[in-house]
Amino acid sequence: MSILALHNSLNTYLLLAALLFGMGIYGLVTRRTLVGMLIASELILAASSINFMAFNRFTAPDPTIGQIFTLFIMAIAAAEAAIGLSITIAVYRNYKSVDTEDLVNLNG
Amino acid sequence: MNPTVVSEAPGLFTADGLAGLVFLIMVATTIIGGYIACSAERLVRGVAGLAVCFIGVAAIYYYLNSPFVAMMQMLIYVGAVCITISFAIMLAAPEDSKKSGPSGPLAGPLGLICAGLATFGMVVLALRTSFPVVQKINMGSVEKIGVQLLTTYSMVFELVSIVLLIAILGALVIARHGRSK
Structure with missing residues (x-):
């Protein structure tokens, strides 16, 4: 199969989504600030949306359902970003830092 | 298509x-x-x-x-x-206070291992599964999306709007708390 016909194959999108998911996991594990972890979680959400849209295009009988689901994912992700950022700002006010290693009040 | x-x-x-x-x-x-x-x-x-x-x-x-x-x-x-x-x-x-790079010497390799395992698992699953090709019943146009959002998924649509409203209010309340410090 030609490399120029890759956009007609489901596996291309699945592999791309897996790669984005892996990058998100890597960022989530290695980042040491809350904002960096939020950026990584946005990558994971984008990967899941690509998976939904790919299955919607290639295997779903009704292609509106996946698009609607992706729109709902976008709405929830926007809400998550707003809440996460306000929590980050509140944490910064209290601790004067957003480094995850400084937030040790709940350490056991 | x-x-x-x-x-x-x-x-x-x-x-x-x-x-x-x-x-x-x-x-x-x-x-x-x-x-x-x-x-x-x-x-x-x-x-x-x-x-x-x-x-x-x-x-x-x-x-x-x-x-x-x-x-x-x-x-x-x-x-x-x-x-x-x-x-x-x-x-x-x-x-300027601190770098935002990896935390500690083990974080980079551990993160690579976690991400590599997750990606590898998903790639193997995607390549080994054969997905069925089905007959489409419509083309997924914007008009169909609008009709579905206001009929089949109208409940979810309203609930998502409430979730967004509560998220905005909650974000304002959380970020406003302790503003005088």
Whole structure:
């Protein structure tokens, strides 16, 4: 199969989504600030949306359902970003830092 | 568009070939943006990489027969979420205090192992499974999306609007608390 016909194959999108998911996991594990972890979680959400849209295009009988689901994912992700950022700002006010290693009040 | 896999090779200077070339460029844009977003030393560069990645993802939605979702991706993610994150960086993440790189000597290898295992598992699953090709009952046009949102999914639609309202109010309350300090 030609490399120029890759956009007609489901596996291309699945592999791309897996790669984005892996990058998100890597960022989530290695980042040491809350904002960096939020950026990584946005990558994971984008990967899941690509998976939904790919299955919607290639295997779903009704292609509106996946698009609607992706729109709902976008709405929830926007809400998550707003809440996460306000929590980050509140944490910064209290601790004067957003480094995850400084937030040790709940350490056991 | 026909959902079955096209097997013959298109030439580079036909419409299909050029579409394939632009698709490859957009996939590369997505991957490079994602790499910058998850590994940049400074958070501002990470947010810029995230915006680039989301532009590539919007182009991929366009290739998946969904121009409406692509437009919403540009509006919501590139236009709103990235701007909100950069506001948070300006408000709450002083760049000069500490680096934002990996925390500790073990974090980088451990993160690579976790991410590699997750990616490997998903790739193996995707390549080993054969997915059925089904008959489409409509084309997934914007008109159909609107009808479905206001009939079948109207309850979810209203609930998501309530969730968004509560999220905005909660964000305001949390960020306003302790403002005088």
